[in-house]
Amino acid sequence: MSANLSTQTFKPYTGEKARISRAYDYLILVLALFLFIGSFHLHFALTVGDWDFWVDWKDRQWWPLVTPLMGITFPAAVQAVLWGKFRLPLGATLCVAALSIGTWIARIFAYHYWNYFPINMVLPSTMLPSALVLDAILMLSNSLTITAIFGGSMFALLFYPANWPIFAMFHVPVEAGNGQLTLADLFGFQYIRTGMPEYLRIIERGTLRTYGQIATPLSAFCSALLCTLMYTLWWYIGKWFATTRYLSNI
Amino acid sequence: MATTREHTAVLVEDKKMPPWYLKDLPRYLAGFAVLTVIYMGLRIYQGAFAVSTGLDSTEPVFEIYWMRLFYIELVLDVLIASGFWGYLWFSRDKNLDTLEPKEEIRRYFTLTMWISIYTFAVYWAGSYFAEQDNSWHQVAIRDTPFTANHIIEFYFNFPLYIILGGCAWLYARTRLPLYAKGISLPLTLAVFGPFMILVSVGFNEWGHTFWFREEFFAAPIHWGFVIGVWFALGVGGILLQGTTRMIELLDEIEDAP
Numbered sequence: 001m002s003a004n005l006s007t008q009t010f011k012p013y014t015g016e017k018a019r020i021s022r023a024y025d026y027l028i029l030v031l032a033l034f035l036f037i038g039s040f041h042l043h044f045a046l047t048v049g050d051w052d053f054w055v056d057w058k059d060r061q062w063w064p065l066v067t068p069l070m071g072i073t074f075p076a077a078v079q080a081v082l083w084g085k086f087r088l089p090l091g092a093t094l095c096v097a098a099l100s101i102g103t104w105i106a107r108i109f110a111y112h113y114w115n116y117f118p119i120n121m122v123l124p125s126t127m128l129p130s131a132l133v134l135d136a137i138l139m140l141s142n143s144l145t146i147t148a149i150f151g152g153s154m155f156a157l158l159f160y161p162a163n164w165p166i167f168a169m170f171h172v173p174v175e176a177g178n179g180q181l182t183l184a185d186l187f188g189f190q191y192i193r194t195g196m197p198e199y200l201r202i203i204e205r206g207t208l209r210t211y212g213q214i215a216t217p218l219s220a221f222c223s224a225l226l227c228t229l230m231y232t233l234w235w236y237i238g239k240w241f242a243t244t245r246y247l248s249n250i
Numbered sequence: 251m252a253t254t255r256e257h258t259a260v261l262v263e264d265k266k267m268p269p270w271y272l273k274d275l276p277r278y279l280a281g282f283a284v285l286t287v288i289y290m291g292l293r294i295y296q297g298a299f300a301v302s303t304g305l306d307s308t309e310p311v312f313e314i315y316w317m318r319l320f321y322i323e324l325v326l327d328v329l330i331a332s333g334f335w336g337y338l339w340f341s342r343d344k345n346l347d348t349l350e351p352k353e354e355i356r357r358y359f360t361l362t363m364w365i366s367i368y369t370f371a372v373y374w375a376g377s378y379f380a381e382q383d384n385s386w387h388q389v390a391i392r393d394t395p396f397t398a399n400h401i402i403e404f405y406f407n408f409p410l411y412i413i414l415g416g417c418a419w420l421y422a423r424t425r426l427p428l429y430a431k432g433i434s435l436p437l438t439l440a441v442f443g444p445f446m447i448l449v450s451v452g453f454n455e456w457g458h459t460f461w462f463r464e465e466f467f468a469a470p471i472h473w474g475f476v477i478g479v480w481f482a483l484g485v486g487g488i489l490l491q492g493t494t495r496m497i498e499l500l501d502e503i504e505d506a507p
Contacts, residue, residue, distance in 0.1 A: 016506035020271050020355065024496060027359065028489060031366040038372035039444075039482035042380050046476045049467030053384060066468075074483075081486035102377035110382035114297055115389045193388040195465025241439060242486035244494070246432025 036098035056188035077238025089139035304398030342424035436487025443481015450474030
């Protein structure tokens with residue numbers, strides 16, 4: 001049985017058949033919402049995790065590199081199905097919106113209300129502008145190559161400017177304990193995390209930071225290059241998982 | 251045509267009933283409600299007792315509030331799995347060759363509802379309680395694999411979504427002709443892949459017990475969970491299989507206003 005719906009032509013349903021079709025759409029919508037909150041959030045938490053959980057992990061070097069790189073995975077895989085098979089230009093936005101819902105619920109009820117971390121310490125980052133642009137480029141170009149190169153790059157490059165208005169205030173310098181640090185650092189020192197001690201914090205390592213304020217654009221462009229490759233890889237992973245094969249045994 | 255009072259009542263009654271293809275809608279909504287009450291109940295329980303009784307596993311009170319809950323969960327896991335899976339298997343349709351198109355459409359709706367309930371359980375296990383694990387292990391000293399969040403996440407939430415995924419797989423296999431003739435690869439991937447997340451608990455606990463006590467969430471020790479959840483993308487293939495068959499079935503039934 002062929003599942004290539006895009007090559008077939010259909011006349012619109014009317015009456016009861018239209019209602020059946022629409023009811024099926026709504027069921028799938030609910031299904032997809034919880035599926036992508038649950039699955040993309042788990043993937044994201046266990047790969048980007050700490051850079052997204054804690055304000056003092058949101059540095060200039062690793063945060064803008066790791067977050068888009070791991071964040072473009074599910075959007076690419078879902079676009080491969082929703083655009084490739086259903087001509088729906090919303091795969092990336094759906095995934096990222098679902099992720100935002102999941103992270104916000106967890107930060108408020110799991111971190112703030114249960115364990116009393118200040119909500120400012122655990123604000124999630126956003127990839128919504130990146131996802132909107134990724135979907136728009138795919139819709140306008142209808143091309144995997146162009147979306148991978150330009151969409152993937154924009155997904156990474158937009159990440160830091162999109163988040164700067166949210167997190168800039170935590171990067172202002174303060175003086176504490178006879179030393180200069182950021183407000184974000186101070187959060188980390190004031191609210192002790194038994195499972196994530198200071199020696200594990202991966203921020204601003206190596207020589208990249210010696211470039212001063214150029215560190216962030218360098219990380220962002222490095223991420224842009226990797227995102228073009230990651231996008232293509234995950235497009236094919238999404239296609240592979242969306243197989244319609246039936247097996248005789250498992 | 252004259253309409254009697256009884257007739258009017260029946261017509262009004264019919265209007266309130268869901269259409270034939272959504273016959274299982276009330277049960278579907280009830281499923282959401284029951285799961286929501288269970289998960290929120292567990293979260294409220296954690297909020298009420300975790301700090302006062304769940305920080306030190308050597309305290310006798312830990313045994314009462316947390317290990318008892320763990321044993322109850324294990325019993326419930328077995329009861330729910332055998333109840334649901336047994337029901338779906340023993341009530342299977344043995345005459346699938348004579349299935350009417352309308353009934354098959356209805357069953358595709360019900361399968362989608364099963365998968366939807368499954369993904370709702372995946373949400374609680376993969377999103378909320380998973381991130382909460384990180385939060386709890388930042389304030390508790392981890393002195394046991396059975397922490398106040400692990401007991402709920404690993405031994406109730408994970409088994410429950412596996413049970414519900416198994417229900418969806420069994421429902422398709424026992425009630426829909428295409429899934430009975432061949433084993434759907436995407437449905438199998440979407441159910442068995444996330445099942446491997448439960449298996450990864452073993453590696454996670456081994457690692458945390460012997461060489462990595464901290465809770466660095468993005469560390470490789472957790473990537474077994476990540477690979478397991480990628481298989482949820484198989485749902486795309488299930489939808490393609492379902493949509494393609496639904497189009498064929500809609501062509502087979504009469505138009506109705």
